[in-house]
Amino acid sequence: MTLNSSAEVVTRELRGKVLLVTIDHAPVNALSADVRRGLLAAIDAADADAAVQAVLLVGAGRNFIGGADIREFGKPPVPPSLPDVCNRIEACTKPVVAAIHGAALGGGLEVALAAHYRVAVDGARLGLPEVQLGLLPGAGGTQRTPRLIGAQAALDLILSGRHAGAQEALALGLVDRLGSSGDILAEGLAYVHELLAAHAPVRRTCDAAALGERAASLAAVATARAQTAQKSRGLFSPLKIVDAVEAAIEQPFDEGLRIERKLFLQCIDSPQRAGLVHAFFAEREVLKAPETRTAKPRTLERIGVVGGGTMGAGIAVAALDAGLPVTMIERDDASLARGRAHIEKVYDGLIAKGRLSQQKKAEIMTRWSGSTSYDALTDADLVIEAVFEDLAVKQAVFAELDRVCKAGAVLATNTSYLDIDAIAASISRPADVIGLHFFSPANIMKLLEVVVPKQVSADVVATAFELAKKLKKTPVRAGVCDGFIGNRVLAVYRSAADAMMEDGASPYQIDAAVRAFGFPMGPFQVVDLAGGDIGWAARKRRAATRNPAARYVQIADRLCERGWFGQKTGRGFYLYPEGTRSGVPDPEVEAIIEAERARAGITPRTFTDEEIVRRYMAAMINEGAKVVHEGIALRPLDVDVTFLYGYGFPRYRGGPMKYADMVGLPKILADIREFAKEDPLFWQASPLLIDLVERGADFASLNQTA
Incomplete structure (x- = not known):
């Protein structure tokens, strides 16, 4: 007997005493509304049919369930919700077995956790990567995982977003057994029949007891909270994950689910979520260049x-x-x-x-x-x-x-x-x-x-x-x-940083302000890492074509003339005591900066960290807009991906052009015009930026035009 449901993306077939439920939603078996409806209907059917003694969940194709359906991102939710589906699977009165091959990620793993037993084969990848999209697992993942494998292991898995292979999943207790063959259907059916023969009970993950001693679990949470606050530097969802796992320890299951849902909705509403989702889609979109649509690669x-x-x-x-x-x-x-x-x-x-x-x-x-x-x-x-x-x-x-x-x-x-x-x-x-x-x-x-x-x-x-x-x-x-794209824009925001340094901000304050914004390093740390001689060579190469009216800050040249090229020479903008890679401020560099200010006739003034970031980002965004305007980058998102992957731009801010959209282009343009009062040659607003502001449009509106 074969019954089809929900546009045939979930099929069910009675194999003797076992209801075989197959998710078949190409390409990755994502959890679309149709898949969710199909799973709910299958469990209802299993409970209602006396001929069914157990349920086996399998994925067709290469995966069990790859996760949420990205086509639903940003759209109003369509019932049934995934938490309701997972709770219904767990409440089934007959044993439900998840047979896992390929990816069981995000909601896919949450479905498997809601099942009563789990078998995996080699090549399976289990994980809860929601943190990478500014979220937390919102369908019971933060409640069932620690109950099943303990607080510390759960926190490691959820906070990292990493994938565990089949062997590790077995060692952790995420799955109950490993199949010896690659045939997931045969392995799943064999396991179900074994469980039925042993009269195995319905075994709900919500009742699992791996959390063990409350004090040890709470100590793991306290450690994770301290490490996360330090490592995630202002990220929103990681600390919410820690809160959710703490609720799994402190609260009954139903209350833990309610807290998880509340925290999940807070993450959905955070601006970081918008930046991370933009980054997720942008990195897929950059793979599509006009030439890749029309031409085949060579050998x-x-x-x-x-x-x-x-x-x-x-x-x-x-x-x-x-x-x-x-x-x-x-x-x-x-x-x-x-x-x-x-x-x-x-x-x-x-x-x-x-x-x-x-x-x-x-x-x-x-x-x-x-x-x-x-x-x-x-x-x-x-x-x-x-x-x-x-x-x-x-x-x-x-x-x-x-x-x-x-x-x-x-x-x-x-x-x-x-x-x-x-x-x-x-x-x-x-x-x-x-x-x-x-x-x-x-x-x-x-x-x-x-x-x-x-x-x-x-x-x-x-x-x-x-x-x-x-x-x-x-x-x-x-x-x-x-x-x-990248080094052209870099040269401009480096110039903005140099100008601020000559005007009164120390390189150490500028680096600290840029790190606080979310970059792993500030611009002068980057110079020291790359080697000051590289930029010096480029500046000398460009000297003949440089506009004599353009401001040129010579501080970096003074360091290079002394052979101070950064980490490789033991000193640059920072001092690197024997063998260390993290620099310390150098009083001699500060003296050189003061001498250069005097030579240039500049009276130093103070800068707030907020002003440093405004100037740094305005220079980056303005040059990014020029790069798009000139067709050097196909779309704003190409600039974003360049900076996310090549220059350490904080992923949760989506890239410089996405960040500009979130701040508001009129505000960015107003900043540029304000800074232009001091240096009109450097701060020339991009024609594209002016045009978008006049039209009330944003950079995102240009991202479909490759």
Whole structure:
């Protein structure tokens, strides 16, 4: 007997004594209103039918249940609510078994927790990632999880949003058994029949007793609250999660559910939720570039990397980790040996942390080969140049690639600033040249700016996006200009920070104000981390074309002239006592700043932290608007994703353009016009920003136009 319900996304079939309930809502079995209705109807049917002795919940396709239906985000709720569905599953008078394969995430895991027994197979991923969207599990997850696995384990799982594999889920007590085969239906049916044969009772998670001794559980909550307050720096939902788990310890189950719901609704209403949801959708939207819709990627089986420095080695590690063979080119044997050593150092670090075995490292390194001859790249499908940031040097490399690489090979440059059109124009196949701007460390940082020069072929752009997918990077399409999206905007808000420093704010106050806003580091800490010499070289390169009327703050140049390049030299804006990475303020730097103020004839004034952030953000937003206006970025959301993934912009604020929308564009424009009274050349409002304010529109209105 087969009964279909709710637009056939949930089907039920009587298999002997077992009602098999299958969720089949492609692509991930998300919990849409139809799925929720179907689950409710299935449990009602099971309770009403004397022939049913147990219920088995399974997911069709690759997952059990992938989580909430993102198509419902931001829309009015449609009944039945997920808490009602979970409570109904738990109240079923016949044993309900959840058979888990693939993803059981968010609401998917909450459905499984409401079942009476759980079986999982290898490859299953269980987690409650709601914190990443500014929420908490709102369908009993904060109440059932600690009752099932204890307060400490529950807090770790929910606050991190991480996924537990099947083995860990068994060890934690999230599931009752592991199936030995990959056939989830067979494993689920076998487990149900075993339970029926043993006359296993209905066993409700709300009655589970893993919370144990109240004092120990409350101590875990107190520790989590202290750590969360420190680590989550102003984030809203993590502390609400701690409150909800505390309610699981202190309150009866029904009261705990009521408190969870109240806290969940508070999270829904928080502005952080809007920023995190925007980030969630934006990072999916950036994957769609015009070229990826019209062109197919070229073959990507063998990668070449020219340059074995920090960046080249990081790119090589990212490719090796993706299973791609990598050929590295360096100018001599000693440089090549250093390049290999850079790569091995990354893997040795993972071995030291217990995250990689020696055997696995050896296996990975078999895919690496090195040469001092460009002829070793004749079979490469894509070559990434990662040499010194100098146009003539890069053009010389591309002349060699033009000579040796096969027809159709993609030739990529990792330049941060230089004119890729000029690089492409210098060889015989400009249609094959693209920019792939990785961020350091390239094996860790998620952002990849795909820089699209004038003459490039559409399938080369599609290949770059395909490479990003293989490397697990988030690609953002950018046009050619000095600095592309990220570094172009960075140069402007760095200038705003420099001007504030010369006008009276200390670099240490500016960094502290920017960190309080939510960035992991302030602008002067970033300079010290990256190396002051990099920015210095860029400033010297631009000196000939700089507008002589533009303000130019020389403080950073004074430090560089002394060889103070930041962490790598032991001092920059900060002092780095022997071996430390966290700097301390340097009185000598403050003396240099005072001397520079005097030389420039500036009487220093005080800045509030709030004024620092207003200027810093106005500069960032205004240049972001110019980047969109000029077509360097396709949409405002491309600027947002660039800053979320490459520059540490606080995710819960959604990115600079989303933040501007939340503050209100008229307010941002008013700030820019106020600051322009002091420096009209620097503070020229973007025509796009002016136009949006005049029309009463926002940046979000431009996000559908890729």
